[in-house]
Amino acid sequence: MWDPKQYNLFREARRRPFFDLLAQVKTAAPARVVDLGCGTGDLTLALGERWPAAEILGVDSSAAMLAEARANHASARVGFLQADLARVELPGPADVLFSNAALHWLDDHAGLLTHLAGLVASGGTLAFQIPANFDAPSHRRVEEVRALPRFAAALRDVRRGHAEPLAFYLDHLVGLGFVVEAWETTYLHVLPGDDAVLQWLLGTTLRPLVTTLGPEEATAFLDTLRPLLQSDYPARPYGTPFPFTRRFVVATRVPPS
Template identity: 50%
Template sequence: MAHTWDPDRYLTYADERGRPFLDLLARVGADRPRSVVDLGCGPGNLTSLLADRWPEADVVGLDSSPEMIAAATGSAGSGRVRFEVADLREWESAEPVDVLVSNATLQWVPGHLDLLPRLAAQVAPGGWLAFQVPGNVGEPSHTIRAELAAEPAYAAHTAGVAVPSSHDPAVYLDALAGLGCTVDAWETTYLHVLTGPDPVFTWVSGTGARPTLQALPDDLRPAFEQEFKGRLAEAYPERGYGVVLPFRRVFMVAQVAA
């Protein structure tokens, strides 16, 4: 079953999800690029920041989800950015771009390490390729979902669903340096303080757990969600001031050889 994305659900924690994008963008040294592309732009709220940073550039946001592109096209400030439905695995730019950004997207593409040479080839000499991926697949927010989905009641429905996957910074660094890029690589663990009922479930149900939840039939999903919420609440307890969600992210900023 192909999953779909819900822009409203995704934007529940827009500030927390947006901070890594800003940290990534801060390390891109482009001065006055003519063309900027955001691969996997989602609902477009962050793509507009690229137009703020480089107001003279032609900025394009691409995403494989029609739902996300519809939300992006209808968002405030969308007049400064073009949005199009496109699959980054097949996308090719008609002309080399000066800045190519991908924020929290490549983890959904199996074997995305093999895509890096083609993505770097889309960038003009001296241009910039920058991306950020979650590096927290070993955390309870992911392992609990995987363990529960593998139980007999659910396994037949959840087998083969899309799950995020990424590599350590050194792996990406080696791959991009091998392409002749000058690479700035790092990782950061954010401690997000979340509030509201079942906040970690709300977070993951908009991203990493969404394909699993959508794969379940209507008669099984409520029980799965109830058990999932309970296990997450044990792994991420309420601390009086909120629920702390540690979230490791991996960053790459590569300048293509001139």
């Protein structure tokens, strides 16, 4: 089901929010920068390029992702750590704690923010981007198919992503002593190829579902989902328009006066 060529066609669309977030982090010369949910580390490297004197640490819970990250991107200055973001401990406070498209996989964002805030140096910045497309037709269709009797029991325990409203992040982080900028952007991607929205979802949302179902049931799941997505996201001659909303937070810890 995985189509690396198709995934690479979406690569720029997936990278764009990382750089939109990074552009709003004004820290000039951080000593320690941490990438939370770093995945295969490609974008962790971009943090190293932005701050060439900083020590960079990528953190992820997935051994498979980290194996690739370590093989391709580890260096004297760029390291990787396997840990759950809800509990991760760092070697020292981070001047920039950065996370692109990862925190939505964790529950209890209030507890998460409290934990992450404790990892940020005085004057340091916590910056994150989370997908907030959970009410979009694409996700509603996935939920609809997931709830069908054929699939519901097998998929009962598979985790869903979630995002809180922007005001939630603002309230919590101000309460924790941060100055906060928060905003939301809807990208109108134009996806190339056939069944483009299905292919996009196979890169993220559908991965845990498809893996849990196994090949035969996964095929049935995708065959049910495909026409629903085709009807919600009609292909045009130039591609398939696919709106995608993301939330951004840049929070800086106010140093004691």
